[in-house]
Amino acid sequence: MISGAEIVIRCLQEEKVDCVFGYPGGSVLHIYDALFKQDEVKHILVRHEQAAVHAADAYSRSSQRVGVALVTSGPGVTNTVTGIATAYMDSIPMVVLCGQVPTQYIGQDAFQECDTVGITRPCVKHNFLVKDVKDLAITIKKAFHIAATGRPGPVVVDIPKDITAQMCEFDYPKTIQMRSYNPVVKGHLGQIKKAVQILQEAKRPIIYAGGGVILSDAAEKLTQLARKLNFPVTNTLMGLGGYPATDRQFVGMLGMHGTFEANNAMHYADVILAIGARFDDRVIGNPEHFSQEKRRVIHIDIDPSSISKRVKVDVPIVGNVADVLDELLKLLDAGCKTDPEVADWWAQIEEWRGRESLRYRQSEHIMPQFVVEKLYEVTGGDAFITSDVGQHQMFAAQYYKFDKPRRWINSGGLGTMGVGLPYGMGVLMANPGAQVACVTGEGSIQMCIQEMSTCKQYGLPIKIINLNNGMLGMVRQWQEMFYSKRYSQSYVTSLPDFVKLAEAYGHVGMRIERPEDVEPALRKAFTEHKDDLVFMDFIIDPAANVFPMVAAGKGLTEMILAEEL
Amino acid sequence: MRHIISILIENEAGALSRVAGLFSARGYNIESLTVAPTEDESLSRMTILTHGSDEVLEQITKQLNKLVDVVKVVDLSEAAHVERELMLIKVRATGKDREEMKRMADIFRGRIIDVTESTYVIELTGASSKLDSFIAALDAGLILETVRTGVCGIGRGDRILKV
Ligand SMILES: Cc1cc2nc3c(=O)[nH]c(=O)nc-3n(C[C@H](O)[C@H](O)[C@H](O)COP(=O)(O)OP(=O)(O)OC[C@H]3O[C@@H](n4cnc5c(N)ncnc54)[C@H](O)[C@@H]3O)c2cc1C
Ligand SMILES: Cc1ncc(C[n+]2csc(CCOP(=O)(O)OP(=O)(O)O)c2C)c(N)n1
Ligand SMILES: [Mg+2]
Numbered sequence: 141m142i143s144g145a146e147i148v149i150r151c152l153q154e155e156k157v158d159c160v161f162g163y164p165g166g167s168v169l170h171i172y173d174a175l176f177k178q179d180e181v182k183h184i185l186v187r188h189e190q191a192a193v194h195a196a197d198a199y200s201r202s203s204q205r206v207g208v209a210l211v212t213s214g215p216g217v218t219n220t221v222t223g224i225a226t227a228y229m230d231s232i233p234m235v236v237l238c239g240q241v242p243t244q245y246i247g248q249d250a251f252q253e254c255d256t257v258g259i260t261r262p263c264v265k266h267n268f269l270v271k272d273v274k275d276l277a278i279t280i281k282k283a284f285h286i287a288a289t290g291r292p293g294p295v296v297v298d299i300p301k302d303i304t305a306q307m308c309e310f311d312y313p314k315t316i317q318m319r320s321y322n323p324v325v326k327g328h329l330g331q332i333k334k335a336v337q338i339l340q341e342a343k344r345p346i347i348y349a350g351g352g353v354i355l356s357d358a359a360e361k362l363t364q365l366a367r368k369l370n371f372p373v374t375n376t377l378m379g380l381g382g383y384p385a386t387d388r389q390f391v392g393m394l395g396m397h398g399t400f401e402a403n404n405a406m407h408y409a410d411v412i413l414a415i416g417a418r419f420d421d422r423v424i425g426n427p428e429h430f431s432q433e434k435r436r437v438i439h440i441d442i443d444p445s446s447i448s449k450r451v452k453v454d455v456p457i458v459g460n461v462a463d464v465l466d467e468l469l470k471l472l473d474a475g476c477k478t479d480p481e482v483a484d485w486w487a488q489i490e491e492w493r494g495r496e497s498l499r500y501r502q503s504e505h506i507m508p509q510f511v512v513e514k515l516y517e518v519t520g521g522d523a524f525i526t527s528d529v530g531q532h533q534m535f536a537a538q539y540y541k542f543d544k545p546r547r548w549i550n551s552g553g554l555g556t557m558g559v560g561l562p563y564g565m566g567v568l569m570a571n572p573g574a575q576v577a578c579v580t581g582e583g584s585i586q587m588c589i590q591e592m593s594t595c596k597q598y599g600l601p602i603k604i605i606n607l608n609n610g611m612l613g614m615v616r617q618w619q620e621m622f623y624s625k626r627y628s629q630s631y632v633t634s635l636p637d638f639v640k641l642a643e644a645y646g647h648v649g650m651r652i653e654r655p656e657d658v659e660p661a662l663r664k665a666f667t668e669h670k671d672d673l674v675f676m677d678f679i680i681d682p683a684a685n686v687f688p689m690v691a692a693g694k695g696l697t698e699m700i701l702a703e704e705l
Numbered sequence: 706m707r708h709i710i711s712i713l714i715e716n717e718a719g720a721l722s723r724v725a726g727l728f729s730a731r732g733y734n735i736e737s738l739t740v741a742p743t744e745d746e747s748l749s750r751m752t753i754l755t756h757g758s759d760e761v762l763e764q765i766t767k768q769l770n771k772l773v774d775v776v777k778v779v780d781l782s783e784a785a786h787v788e789r790e791l792m793l794i795k796v797r798a799t800g801k802d803r804e805e806m807k808r809m810a811d812i813f814r815g816r817i818i819d820v821t822e823s824t825y826v827i828e829l830t831g832a833s834s835k836l837d838s839f840i841a842a843l844d845a846g847l848i849l850e851t852v853r854t855g856v857c858g859i860g861r862g863d864r865i866l867k868v
Contacts, residue, residue: 257719258722261719261722261723261726262726262730265773266773266774269718269719286773291771318773319776319868320714320715320773320774320775320776321773443771444767444770444771445764445767445768445770445771448760448763449764
């Protein structure tokens with residue numbers, strides 16, 4: 141017999157979890173004691189529980205494993221909510237273990253009690269309250285199973301303190317069967333055949349691929365498919381890296397800040413092959429405008445509720461992207477004709493591409509786009525790039541050409557400022573020794589800046605690329621364009637001296653103010669200071685804006701381009 | 706369109722709030738909801754009466770199916786089914802109203818299940834529209850209290866909802 145606390149740790153070992161991100165407190169003391177007595181599962185002590193969850197989330201995003209966070213009851217749990225909701229919106233598998241007050245105190249407003257299951261219910265894939273130590277191991281098994289299968293998502297396990305003290309036999313089930321949970325994997329063959337038929341008839345096709353390709357580890361299969369068909373490919377913000385950005389067939393990201401060619405190709409396509417993408421409102425613009433064009437839509441998604449939610453789909457294929465692409469490829473191999481008329485479509489796309497919608501104005505100041513371009517060069521295009529939320533995030537997405545999946549780590553669905561630095565920590569724990577840069581802004585970085593202390597403790601040499609415009613730039617951009625330049629509360633005064641701040645935490649700080657210093661500073665950071673966390677405070681042109689832009693309520697082709705201003 | 710959704714769900718603490726939470730979070734409407742364990746005690750059956758377009762209904766069933774505890778979902782109103790609702794209604798029954806109330810209950814095939822000097826409790830089962838008509842047929846001033854279970858329904862013939 142072992143204690144509930146030991147069972148928790150044994151479960152983590154069985155799941156091959158090599159590290160958890162967490163923060164101790166009263167209700168998890170038994171678990172922390174069990175953690176202390178072993179060394180298979182490493183623990184990263186963050187400085188705020190939000191960061192623990194973000195780090196666990198990035199651990200998942202940057203690997204094929206499930207990230208784990210461990211927090212105490214009450215405030216420990218409430219601090220995790222932003223992190224859980226962030227993972228939920230982007231379908232990231234994760235297990236969050238929470239302490240709870242002892243069973244007999246639940247419901248009595250006990251010290252540090254909160255209704256964890258109630259508070260987290262709307263932002264988890266599932267959650268559990270463990271009521272009997274005999275259910276503990278199987279519940280944790282279920283949590284990992286549910287988190288990682290089907291459409292992935294975060295799962296919370298709430299564990300009362302008395303359960304962690306009780307003794308029980310440990311028996312970890314190898315597999316699990318749940319009558320109420322059986323996600324589909326294989327797509328319906330009849331539907332796939334229909335899809336092949338439509339793909340072959342297409343005159344103006346586009347492959348629109350999203351986060352589901354990354355989550356399904358299907359990037360290579362997508363590439364094979366696109367090459368075979370010679371169709372243009374666009375990615376959502378979450379899909380970047382799912383198709384090599386340096387490839388000729390890639391037309392860039394689409395959507396609110398998508399390229400001219402991607403948005404036009406999407407809008408005017410006669411056949412859309414949507415793969416693990418959910419027709420988000422930031423992607424299709426005004427739905428009425430989008431639905432004006434006649435087209436046929438094939439949609440591959442593991443979650444039936446993503447299909448025909450915002451855009452009517454003609455051929456729904458419910459299944460795992462990798463499995464469905466296998467079938468598609470097989471059928472195409474068995475008799476694929478190349479359609480000559482796709483050549484005209486390509487000519488049209490090249491014309492759109494000729495607009496060079498990502499060209500940006502020159503300035504005596506550092507332009508943020510330039511920093512990202514140099515970052516790409518200096519890191520050989522091979523770094524993990526985490527980001528926060530704002531203009532800097534869009535610049536990173538537009539100008540860092542991701543050729544590989546799981547390299548672009550950002551919050552798309554919830555758009556959570558503050559994720560960047562803890563995301564860097566999670567990436568490094570999952571990929572020791574990797575190059576990691578966090579492209580951030582002076583607003584976002586301050587939302588989890590305390591994690592510089594964690595980075596010091598565990599030697600996590602993240603390069604923080606702070607695109608400092610002294611503004612909540614994305615807010616400022618909207619105010620400039622849609623609120624007659626009334627800059628209500630978007631100007632950040634009293635910024636800290638980031639160089640000194642980094643030094644105070646024991647790291648290296650740099651301030652870069654001239655365009656000609658950008659590249660040398662980056663080189664220095666990535667070579668001389670390879671093993672240091674370097675806070676690079678780039679003082680950028682505060683007037684730089686993100687283009688193209690589809691304003692709220694506008695159609696996908698009604699883009700504002702940089703050259704028009 | 707009016708729809709009756711039947712759900713088989715694991716009989717676990719919190720199951721009801723997962724379903725109710727889903728409806729409120731996504732802005733779907735619930736006109737009535739009934740829930741009780743089935744002959745298999747590990748399962749509860751829920752019946753939800755809702756209104757919505759075909760697109761909304763498609764999303765409702767998809768989203769319900771996505772809940773990890775939900776075992777099965779059907780839209781009963783898609784095919785032949787029977788539906789019933791139970792109402793208990795307390796009415797004033799004094800003087801000439803006493804006889805009138807009895808007569809009305811008889812016409813609607815209700816049963817008087819509690820009697821005092823001045824009140825009756827009438828039990829009435831039927832389609833919701835029948836219960837509505839009964840209420841409409843009574844003098845509103847005589848109705849003291851009503852309680853309705855909400856709709857429950859079952860498919861006709863071979864249409865069976867079971868694991
Ligand atoms: C400031 C800001 C600006 C933004 N601008 C843009 C923009 O210009 N363009 C843009 O694209 N986005 C933009 N976004 C992001 C946007 O809000 C959405 O997060 C994003 O578009 C969603 O990407 P997705 O459709 O790939 O879906 P995801 O959220 O990645 O969802 C993945 C889909 O794949 C499915 N799936 C998951 N796993 C599998 C599997 N194994 N097999 C099959 N299917 C699976 C899921 O069910 C889901 O439907 C912006 C966000 C912010 C914060
Ligand atoms: C937690 C949170 N609060 C508010 C917002 C709204 N918001 C989106 S972008 C942005 C400005 C971000 O400023 P900064 O980090 O400096 O980035 P910049 O846009 O200047 O590059 C704000 C406030 C958000 N996304 N997240
Ligand atoms: Mg800023």
